[in-house]
Amino acid sequence: MKQLSLDNLRTFVSVIEQGGYAKAGELLGRSQPAISLQIKKLEAQLGRKLFTKVGQRHTPSADGNWLYSRAKELLELNDAVFRALTPAPLSGRLRLGIPNEFASTLLPGLIGEFSKRYPDVSLEVTSALSRDLLHQSRRDSFDLILALANPHEQTEGEVVLQDDMVWVGDATRPFAAENISLVLAPDGCVYRSRVIELLKQQTKAWKITYTNADLSGLVAAIGQGLGITALARSSMPDNLAILTHPNLPRLGKVNICLYNQDTQHPVVSKTLAEFFKSRLTGGH
Numbered sequence: 311m312k313q314l315s316l317d318n319l320r321t322f323v324s325v326i327e328q329g330g331y332a333k334a335g336e337l338l339g340r341s342q343p344a345i346s347l348q349i350k351k352l353e354a355q356l357g358r359k360l361f362t363k364v365g366q367r368h369t370p371s372a373d374g375n376w377l378y379s380r381a382k383e384l385l386e387l388n389d390a391v392f393r394a395l396t397p398a399p400l401s402g403r404l405r406l407g408i409p410n411e412f413a414s415t416l417l418p419g420l421i422g423e424f425s426k427r428y429p430d431v432s433l434e435v436t437s438a439l440s441r442d443l444l445h446q447s448r449r450d451s452f453d454l455i456l457a458l459a460n461p462h463e464q465t466e467g468e469v470v471l472q473d474d475m476v477w478v479g480d481a482t483r484p485f486a487a488e489n490i491s492l493v494l495a496p497d498g499c500v501y502r503s504r505v506i507e508l509l510k511q512q513t514k515a516w517k518i519t520y521t522n523a524d525l526s527g528l529v530a531a532i533g534q535g536l537g538i539t540a541l542a543r544s545s546m547p548d549n550l551a552i553l554t555h556p557n558l559p560r561l562g563k564v565n566i567c568l569y570n571q572d573t574q575h576p577v578v579s580k581t582l583a584e585f586f587k588s589r590l591t592g593g594h
Contacts, residue, residue, distance in 0.1 A: 312355065316388055317588075319381040321348040322360065326370055326378055332548065339419030339589040342548065347592075401430035402575040404582060407443040407452040408435060410495075411525045411545040420589050424582060431578055439523065441498040444569070454579045455569040456586060458500045458542065467567030468583075471544065471590045475504060475561035479538035481551035490516035490557065491537030493528050500564060501540040508559040542566060544590055566590060 324334040360374035440457035494502040520531040
């Protein structure tokens with residue numbers, strides 16, 4: 311018997327209510343390609359086109375409009391079942407440590423949905439380098455930590471995703487391949503260490519033109535033509551592009567890990583951890 315994916319239906323409803331793939335992605339904490347893939351899977355399962363593209367906008371087709379009200383009913387029934395059978399609402403203060411790039415790209419949509427479902431949970435978010443979040447002097451200050459780790463290093467955290475580390479820049483600007491200009495986070499950043507290590511192994515000239523711990527500062531510097539940077543693919547802002555060039559070495563993989571400290575509110579920590587896992591792995 312065929313069964314519809316409630317996750318795909320929730321994405322479908324969000325696209326209609328938010329007015330497009332990009333805004334639905336912001337709400338759900340997913341990339342636009344991930345949203346598009348979910349819609350394609352739903353269309354393939356139903357054998358119907360649910361949207362028509364007019365310019366840059368996706369508008370629901372006749373079949374899409376028909377499905378919309380039924381999808382809303384199914385999602386409300388699903389949510390009502392969980393509300394009715396949940397012993398008690400989650401509540402408490404959760405202290406989350408997260409790298410800045412994920413706080414800027416992944417967190418806003420995820421926290422929006424999490425807070426909507428669990429309004430009695432208060433989130434206290436600290437953004438810093440993974441190394442600093444996991445330092446023994448600070449680690450106990452958090453209930454849940456999302457952090458990066460090199461694949462060859464042992465970690466106490468749960469590896470949620472082994473992601474590609476990619477070169478990132480402004481696709482509208484020419485890339486100066488003979489003298490690579492870099493904008494990077496400070497010493498201790500996993501991306502910075504990997505980039506410097508690999509560039510030192512080749513003969514092409516390179517320089518660090520700008521250092522900033524905040525992703526928005528790096529994005530602004532890239533937009534001003536100061537250089538390029540490196541990020542995990544899943545943390546890329548929508549307004550930047552992946553760069554490939556013979557002078558840019560392959561950066562390999564990076565592990566995205568969750569450290570559930572099980573301190574003040576273990577159930578709340580576990581629930582938010584599941585949200586992170588779902589978003590980082592595309593809901594699979």
